[in-house]
Amino acid sequence: MTASRQGFKESSNIMHCQLYYVSESQHSQVADIQALIIAHQLPIILHLELFTDKLSQKRRQQLTQAATQPILLLDEKNKLSWLSDGLSVAPEWDKLQRRVVSAGRKSELLLQAVKITSDSQVIDATAGFGHDSLILASTGAQVIMIEQQPLMALLLLVEQQRMSGLANWQKLMSRLHIINTDALGYFATLAADTIDDAKEIDMKAVDVVYLDPMFPEDSYQDSKTGKGAKVGKHMQALHQLASPPTLEQEEQLLQSAQAAIRQNAQTSGRVVVKRPQFAPLLAHQQPSESWHNEAVRFDGYFV
Numbered sequence: 001m002t003a004s005r006q007g008f009k010e011s012s013n014i015m016h017c018q019l020y021y022v023s024e025s026q027h028s029q030v031a032d033i034q035a036l037i038i039a040h041q042l043p044i045i046l047h048l049e050l051f052t053d054k055l056s057q058k059r060r061q062q063l064t065q066a067a068t069q070p071i072l073l074l075d076e077k078n079k080l081s082w083l084s085d086g087l088s089v090a091p092e093w094d095k096l097q098r099r100v101v102s103a104g105r106k107s108e109l110l111l112q113a114v115k116i117t118s119d120s121q122v123i124d125a126t127a128g129f130g131h132d133s134l135i136l137a138s139t140g141a142q143v144i145m146i147e148q149q150p151l152m153a154l155l156l157l158v159e160q161q162r163m164s165g166l167a168n169w170q171k172l173m174s175r176l177h178i179i180n181t182d183a184l185g186y187f188a189t190l191a192a193d194t195i196d197d198a199k200e201i202d203m204k205a206v207d208v209v210y211l212d213p214m215f216p217e218d219s220y221q222d223s224k225t226g227k228g229a230k231v232g233k234h235m236q237a238l239h240q241l242a243s244p245p246t247l248e249q250e251e252q253l254l255q256s257a258q259a260a261i262r263q264n265a266q267t268s269g270r271v272v273v274k275r276p277q278f279a280p281l282l283a284h285q286q287p288s289e290s291w292h293n294e295a296v297r298f299d300g301y302f303v
Contacts, residue, residue: 015044015150018067020051021074029078036157042150042180046072061086070151080158082151091129091159093169100172103138113272113291113298116141120207125183125257130156130176132212132274137175141207145178146186153180183211187256191263206264209257212274213282214244250283254301261303271301 021030030048037044047069053059055073063071064083071083081090105111110132116122118140124133127145129152137143147153156178164173179186190206245253254271261269273282275297281287287299 013043015070017044017046017070017072017151019046019048019072019074020063021048022051022055022076024050026074026078029074032161033074033080033154033158036161037154040153040157040178040180042154044150044154057086060088072151072154079162080155082155089129091131091155093130093134093159093163094166096131096134100134100138103135108135109291109293109296109298110135110272110274111139113300114208114210114270116208121205122208122210123186123206123257123260124210124212125186125253126210126212126214127156127178128152128212130159130178132210133176134172136210137172140175142175143177145176146183147178147180148182150180153178184252184256187260190260206260207269209260209269209271210274211253211257211271211282213250213253215276215279247283251285254283254285258301258303269303271303273299273301275299 019030019033034046036042037046051073055075060083064086067083073081073083073088075081075088079090079092081088099108103111105115114120114122114136116136116139120139120141121144122136122141123144123146124130124136125146127133127147130145133143133145145156147156160173160176160178163169181189254273257271261271270288273287275282277292277295277297279297281299285301288302289300291298291300
C-alpha cells in the first residue's frame with residue numbers, strides 16, 4: 001500500500017479531495033455537489049480543476065499514482081466517480097435497473113434473508129456503494145443508509161440526486177435516507193432517542209439491521225481449494241478507505257445492531273450479515289439461520 005493511499009485512511013477533521021470536471025458548462029453540477037456537502041455537513045473540501053485533456057486509462061493511472069488526496073471526476077455525462085488505481089468507481093445505480101425491477105425472494109438471496117415488506121424499516125449500517133440498499137428498498141421498505149466515509153457518502157448523495165431526476169426512479173430514491181456517520185455512533189444515538197430523522201421516519205420500529213462489514217481480501221476464497229469470488233474493483237477501492245474491523249469491533253457492531261432491534265422492533269426482528277461464502281462468522285457468533293450460494297452467505301441473527 002502506498003503512502004498516499006494510507007493517508008486516505010487516516011482520521012482527520014477535514015478530507016481534501018481533488019475534483020476534476022471536463023467542461024465549462026458543468027459549473028451548475030459542481031455547485032450542486034458543493035451544496036450537498038454543505039447540506040449534509042460532510043467534512044470535505046473540494047479543490048476544483050477544469051481538466052480538458054483526454055482521460056485515457058494511462059492518464060488516469062498517472063493521476064492516481066501522483067495523488068496525495070482522493071481524486072473525484074465529473075465526466076461528460078455528469079456522473080461523479082472516484083479515481084482509484086486509475087479506475088473510475090461510482091455507485092452507478094442505473095446499471096442495477098434489471099435487478100431492482102425483478103428483485104424478489106426467488107431471485108435475491110438477500111431478500112430471502114431479511115424477509116421484509118413495504119411496511120418495514122431497515123438500517124443498512126455499512127452502505128458502501130449502496131447496491132444492497134437499492135435491493136432492500138425495492139420491496140417498498142424505508143432504508144436508512146449509514147456510511148462512515150465522507151467520500152463514499154458524497155458519492156451516494158450525488159448518485160441519489162442524479163437518479164431522482166429520472167421519473168422511474170423517484171419513488172425508490174425517496175425511500176433511501178443517507179447519513180454520514182459511523183454505525184456504532186448511530187446505534188448509540190438511536191438508543192438515546194435523538195435521531196435527527198425521527199420526524200421523517202418512524203425509527204421506533206426497526207425491523208432489520210443489515211451489516212456488510214469490510215473483510216480481508218483473502219476471505220473471498222476457500223483457503224483449501226482456492227475457489228471463490230474474486231474481489232471486484234468496487235471492493236478494491238473500499239479497501240483503500242477502510243480496514244477490516246478487529247474482532248472486538250465485530251463484537252461491538254453485532255451487539256449494537258441486536259440492541260437496536262431489541263429496543264426498537266415492534267415485535268421481533270433480525271440482524272442480517274453478508275459474508276463471502278468461505279469467510280468466518282462475524283465475531284465468531286453462530287447465526288440463527290444462514291442462506292448461501294456459491295459466492296456469498298447471509299447470516300441471520302434473530303432477535
